[in-house]
């Protein structure tokens with residue numbers, strides 16, 4: 001081992017990646033159910049339209065059905081998860097398991113989103129939906145602590161862009177502020193549903209000094225990102241991968257940023273990138289070609305996320321593993337992504353700083369010192385054998 005290898009960094013193993021403290025800003029509650037839970041809930045709630053009732057086959061069905069190359073077809077798979085999330089008990093269970101699963105994977109802070117308006121078919125009110133999900137998150141946090149994992153989960157309330165309830169959902173998010181809801185989002189099919197359709201909701205949230213992110217630049221390009229930032233005033237971009245269309249890379253490797261890409265980088269706009277999801281919806285061709293490689297090199301404020309763990313058969317650790325394989329990222333890179341994400345969270349500044357200094361940095365330092373110690377032991381071991 002040389003000092004050179006310390007400086008160039010440690011290629012983390014899957015086990016180190018799982019133990020590293022990770023921060024997740026973009027994860028859908030209705031895109032992360034355990035297949036076995038879907039089967040149980042379908043039976044309990046009388047939902048009879050599941051394509052498979054064996055949990056393994058059902059998990060596979062979601063991954064394959066979501067692998068269509070089109071966002072619209074990808075979104076069709078949510079009919080079944082949303083279909084079994086229509087009772088208070090179902091919502092509490094799904095939220096609890098979500099917090100437990102993320103904690104088990106080494107996520108220490110997560111913002112998990114869902115659309116309350118999609119969970120009213122069983123007679124719940126919007127308020128009851130939010131209360132049930134919050135209850136589940138708190139139960140999950142407590143259960144995780146019992147298993148030695150610390151996680152904090154905040155909710156983001158999503159409004160569906162094809163519907164017309166964004167202002168109502170924004171008001172709901174504002175009422176539950178400081179009660180477990182940390183912000184707002186819009187999601188759903190992007191093409192044909194520009195974010196400016198929901199300007200009233202965004203203007204309301206700005207007047208309330210509240211936070212919001214917008215899915216933009218995933219299935220539609222620069223105009224969507226431009227509107228999300230310059231008309232709606234988004235704090236972060238969900239995906240934002242198409243910002244790459246405003247960056248020119250010449251044959252000699254020199255890079256030229258257009259005005260919008262410069263703005264995104266200069267203003268440190270957080271990009272909630274979700275590599276596996278982008279491969280499935282056709283927003284990127286492969287991990288190696290995913291724009292996150294270039295954007296990270298150019299110091300955009302990139303973060304790594306899961307989007308929908310069920311549909312992509314993924315986890316935060318898996319997303320990091322894919323990027324380590326594709327770009328040779330080191331433990332330092334993963335720490336950089338995690339600090340970036342924590343800086344971009346919607347909780348108060350002092351709480352973000354505390355997470356960075358008390359949890360994230362010490363966690364990566366611990367992994368690094370463990371690795372250095374192992375190297376020293378194996379080096380002195382081989383010296384001892386030689387002498």
Ligand SMILES: O=c1[nH]cnc2c1ncn2[C@H]1C[C@H](O)[C@@H](CO)O1
Nearest residue numbers: 028030078113114115158187188215
């Ligand atoms: O990646 C996505 N883009 C746009 N919409 C999405 C994505 N993943 C999930 N959704 C939708 C489907 C869910 O039912 C809804 C709320 O979580 O958000």
Ligand SMILES: [Zn+2]
Nearest residue numbers: 028215238307
């Ligand atoms: Zn999403």
